Amino acid sequence: MNTQDINRRIRLVMDLRRKGIGDARVLGAMERVPRDEFVPAAVKDQAWDDMALPIGRGQTISQPYVVAAMTEALQLSDRDKVLEIGTGCGYQTAILAKLCRRVYTIERHKILLSRAEKMFEKLGLRNITAIAADGMLGWPKINGISQAPFDKIIVTAAAREKPPRALLDQLKIGGAMIIPVGPSGDQWLKLYKKESDEAYSVRDLMPVRFVPLLPDIASDSEGEAA
Ligand code: SAH
Secondary structure, eight states: OOHHHHHHHHHHHHHHHHTTOOOHHHHHHHHHSOHHHHSOGGGGGGTTSSSOEEEETTEEEOOHHHHHHHHHHHTOOTTOEEEEEOOTTSHHHHHHHHHSSEEEEEESOHHHHHHHHHHHHHTTOOSEEEEESOGGGOSOOBTTBOOOOEEEEEEOSBBSSSOOHHHHHTEEEEEEEEEEESSTTSEEEEEEEEOSSSOEEEEEEEEEOOOBOOOSOOOTTTTTTO
């Protein structure tokens, strides 16, 4: 790592701190995970700035502040089993993987998923299981084995009206789920806590802009031009 790279990382962490991120473990993960390696070459120069960037197929890597705020709100412990919907380039997944026991992550674009998996391999992150599927249906049984319930769930694409039922069902009682909800232009980041099989508390955290949650696995050509 050269001096310029170290300085950029430190500047981002100071920026996040100033914007209100106080959790030292989250800040440490944001400093260590190389965001510049997750973004396309054309935008590498901006990788350490606090802004969202394009990652292909019309999708975006979230702004670092939003990644840090969502991660902090989940209050992860190193015993937690976490479900993530919307792997994208895998940056948020890598941050989670540093702070919990295991991450199960789902992406509907196969090409984005395979690029993300290569990054996990390259960075030596071994506590991630990634699949291509429709995450609105929750984590599927694989060879008859179910992974639910999860201690925490994080959704990085927006639900139009409310969180998918399957995701609330796969959350452990006492667990928390963070998800953007609302139509384009009017989305709020919401934190759900599951109090019993029927009861949830909900807190609005902040207004956000995410791409929408979409059904089914994407066709190989969907979003190709973007
Ligand atoms: N956390 C990502 C952000 C990616 S943007 C990152 O750090 O890069 C949101 C992602 O959610 C997109 O890649 C999009 O393809 C994916 N997505 C949208 N609907 C989905 C669904 N139903 N299941 C799985 N992934 C979905």
